Amino acid sequence: MEAINEVHVSEPGLVVVDVAAADDETAFAFHTALAARWAATSVERTTRDPGQPGVRLRCYLDLRQPLDAFGQAPAEPR
Numbered sequence: 547m548e549a550i551n552e553v554h555v556s557e558p559g560l561v562v563v564d565v566a567a568a569d570d571e572t573a574f575a576f577h578t579a580l581a582a583r584w585a586a587t588s589v590e591r592t593t594r595d596p597g598q599p600g601v602r603l604r605c606y607l608d609l610r611q612p613l614d615a616f617g618q619a620p621a622e623p624r
Contacts, residue, residue, distance in 0.1 A: 559610035565603040567592075573603040585611040 563580065567573035573592050580586050585608040592601035 557610075559608060561607040561609060563605050563607060565605075566600055567603070568600050570601055573601050577603060577605055580605065580607060584609055 565573050565576055567576065570592050574589070577586070577589050587606045589603055589605050592603045594601055
């Protein structure tokens, strides 16, 4: 995988998540679980490292922006 860019962890609450899983379905299911709780980048594919078992996936989370049950950021208080 590529090196982690400084901007991706430049502030508290920003997270880079590298996932190693047995297959695409498992990796995407884990990403879906993360994205249901926090603002996360979308992912379209996994990668495979030659000679290594399983697949890998990278996504970026912003823990400062929790989402509600509908995948929306909570409304700002007035």
